Amino acid sequence: MATDLKVEQEFSKVIRERHSVRKYDPSWKISDEEIKELLGEAILAPSSSNLQPWRFIVINNQELKEKLLPVANNQQQVVDASAVIAVLGDTEAYRNAETIFDQALEAGFITPEVRDMMATNTYNAYSGMSPERLKDIALVDGGLISMQLMLAAKAKGYDTVPMGGYNAGAFRELFQIPQRYATVILIALGKAAVEGRPTVRLPLEDVTHWNGFQA
Template structure:
C-alpha cells in the first residue's frame, strides 16, 4: 500500500505579500506569462461563464502609457508584466462556447447541475435580461474576475515570482487609452515579476475577529463588532 504524500501549501498563501518594487531587468517569456494566465483562468466562476479578460502589458511603450493612468505607480513599468484584469458584463454570451462541446458530447451531467442545457441557458439569459437595469452584471463581472486575479497572484507565488495588486488607477482613462470594448470593465491591475525589495508583511485580524458562527444575533458575544 502506497503512503499518502501530504503537502502543506500554507506557506504559499502566508508568504504571498504585495510587492511595490520590482527588478526591472527580470523578464518573463510570453510562454511563462501564458502559463500564469492559464492557471488564473481555471478559477471558479458563476455558471462557468469565465467572466474575465486579461490585458498583458510587456512592451515598454505600453507600460509608459499605462503609468500615468496608474497614478505613477512605478511597479507597472518595472514589473516583468502588468496584467489588467477586466470583468465581462456580457458573460452570458459565453454560454454557447462553454457548453457547446458538452451538449454535442451528450454529457448531460455536466450542465452545472441542471437537467438540460435549455434550462441552464434560460436561467442565464433571464438573469442577464433582468439585470440590464440592476447592478447584477457589474457585480458578477467584478466578483468573478477578482477570483481569477487572486488565482493569478497565487500562481505567480507558486512559480517563485512576486506580485502586487493595484486598484488605484483611472478606470475610465484606461478604457479610453486602450480602447476597451463596452462589454468589459477594468477591475484591477496585477504587477508580476521579481521583487527588488522584500515586501513588507502586514498584520491580519485574528480569525476570532473575522468569523461569526451560524449567523448574527443581537448582542451575540461572537459578533466582530463587539
Template sequence: MSVSQPSQTLEQQLFFDVIRDRRSVRSYDPQVISREELTEILRQATLAPSAANLQPWRFLVIDSPELKQQLLPIAFNQQQVIEASAVIAVLGDLENIRMAGKIYGLAVDAGFMPADTAKSFVERYTDMYSSMPSEAIRQIVYTDSGLVSMQLMLVARAKGYDTVPIGGYDKQKFMKAFGISERYVPIMLIAIGKAAKPGHPTVRLPIDDVAFFNEMPDA
C-alpha cells in the first residue's frame, strides 16, 4: 500500500526556493552591500555546525575597490572579483583550539552547560588537539569551513544576493598580498553582490547515480 507524501509547508517551499535559486553568478551590478548587511550574512552563516563547536572559520571581507583590483590578477583576472560588492575570503584557523575557552565560556553564560562541564570540554579538546597530527586538524578545518561557506551562500540568496565560490586563485600569492600568516589556510573566495546576468542553469546527476542504501555498488 502506498503512503501519501505530506504536502510542503510554505516555510519548506521558501527554503527549497532558496536552494534552487542559488546559482554561481559571474557578472554583477556595481551595487554596494553595506557592511552591516554583510556582517549579518556572516552572523547567520556561522550558525553552521563544526567539530566540537570549535568554529575554525575566519573571514577576510574585501570590499575596497583598490584591494579588489589588487586581488584581480591573483584570481586569474576573473572579473567578478572587481564587479561584485565584496569578496569574502574564507580561511581556516589551524589553531582554532585557542578559542575553546571563549566558546565554552559563552555556552556557560548562555545557560547551555554547567561551568564544570565546559572546563572538562576545554581540557579534553585541548589535549586531543595537542596530540592530533597536523593533517587531521587540517582536514577538520577544511570540512567545517566548507560547511560555513555553503551556508553563507544560501543566506546570501535568502537575502536577495548572489554569489560564486572561487577556488581558482593563487593561494600563496593571496596569503602574501594580504599579510595572512601560516596559522590560516585559504579555503575559497566567495564573490557576493547583485547579479547583472543570471547564473547559467545546470543539471545534476540522477540521485540513483550518487546515493546508495546500505552498500556501495561493485563498480
C-alpha cells in the first residue's frame, strides 16, 4: 500500500509541475537514446482500435531547426530546445490492421480466429469512413500521445511546450509529408532556462456536468 501511495504522489507531482516552457538552455542536448526512451513510453498511449496512427519526426539537427523557425512563426524555442518532435496522424492507419493483429497473435493475446475477425472488421469499418472522420480520429489519437509524451518528459526532468502556431502547409513542404498524414502538433523538448509560468484553471464545477449537459 505504501508503494502504491508513493506512485500516486509522484504522478500527481508530475502533472502539477508540468508547465509549458518557452525558454530553453541551448547548450543542453538530449541524446537520441533518451528521446527514443521517451517516445517508447509515449507509444503506450491508447488509440482507436489500437491502430496507433501516430508518426513522429524528431528534429534535432540545428540547421534544420533554423529552417523550421520561420515556419513555426519564429518561436525561439524551436532553435533553443534540444529537439522538436512533430506529431503526425496517419489517416490510413487501418492499412496496418493485419500487421498489428498479427503481432497480438504472436504475443499470445488473441487466437487466430479472433485475429482474422478483428483484422477484417477493422479494415472494413475504417476504409468505409469519410476522409474527414479519419482525420478526426487521427487528431484525437495524436492528442493522446502528445500529452503522454509531455508527461513522460517531465517525469524524466525535461520540459516541453506544445505548439499549434505554425504554418502547416509550409511544414508539409519542408518535410515532404504525404497528404495521408495529418499534422497534429509540434512539441519543443529540452531543459528549461526559465521555468514555465504557472497558470490557472477554471473551477471544476464550471467544466463538469453529471449525467447530462447544461450550457
